[in-house]
Amino acid sequence: MMKRFGVICAIFLIVNISFGQSLNDFVNKGLEDNDISQRLPQLDTLITIAKNNSPRLKFFDSDFEYWDGQITLEKRAWLNNINLDAAYGYGIFDNLSDQQIAGDPGSQTLFSTEQSRYTVGASIKLPLSSIFNRGRKIKNAKAEADKSKYQKDFAEWELEQLIVRQYNDLIKAHRLFFISNSIVESYKVQAVRADKDFANGAINVTEYTRLQQMLNQAISAFESQRSEFLIALKSLEGTVGIKIEF
Structure with a gap:
């Protein structure tokens, strides 16, 4: 009886070892045939697409454009102190006579004519604040533009790191x-083998139950890993901004 039990254990051990080796071979070969990295877009391509689709980077582009425009406005702010006025009128106007224009004090005659009149005037005012603060305002606008540019550079670096991590x-x-x-x-x-062995009395209830529990644990681990795979895929798609086909 003991001899028979020893033979059964030896056969069971040999079967498990050979089965484990064939499983490893199957997994290794299967991973080569199902290597997702061979079907995914190139990492550099994903980074480029992500940068083009990133709302955060677009925000920094708009912010830089705004402050770059502010630099131009500050450089031209002195024009706000120059005023040009023009007016146009048409009707009957009283005009001085030639004698009055010549300076004759005895001539008091005015004559009326129907005519058009144009008036143009210019004025300049230079507040001291505009003079002394102009340079500082221009520097402030340049600093804001540079800050926006550096923030975008840092955001691009962060985006690249995130995509590399999510890709892997x-x-x-x-x-x-x-x-x-x-x-x-x-x-x-x-x-399936355990069902047959248990029906034939080759294994007891304890061993049969242990094998069933191992199967249940493997199924639970599979579902958990399936969820992790889908989360990883959706996270990368969300960062890149496209649906990834593979």
Whole structure:
């Protein structure tokens, strides 16, 4: 009886070892055939697309454009102190006589004519604040424009780091998802064998229950890894701004 039990254990151990080796071969070969990194867009391409679609980077572009315009406005602010006035009138006007124009004090005659009149005038005022604060205002506008540019550069660096991390997380999650699926399939095969062995009395209830629990745990791990894979995929798609097909 003990001899028979020893033979059964030896056979079970050999089967498990050979089955484990074939599973490893299957997983390794399967990962080569199902390498998601070979079907994903290139990392540089994803980074470029993400930069073009990033609302944050577009905000910094608009902010820089605004402050760049403010520099021009501050440089031209002195024009606000120059006023040009023009007026036009048409009707009957009283005019001085030639004698009055010549300076004859005895001539008091005015004559009326129907005519058009144009008047043009210019005035300049230079407040001291405009003179002394002009340079400072221009420097402030330039500083704001530079700050917006540097903020965009930093945001681009952060975006690149995020995409690299999410890209690698997606590849890792896909590989673990594939491996967990392979493990579930292997335990399903073992479960079928366990059903036959239990029906034939080759294994007891304890061993049969243990194999069923291992299958349930493998299925639970598979579902968890499936969720991680989908989260990694959606996170990368959300950052890049496109739907990734592979």
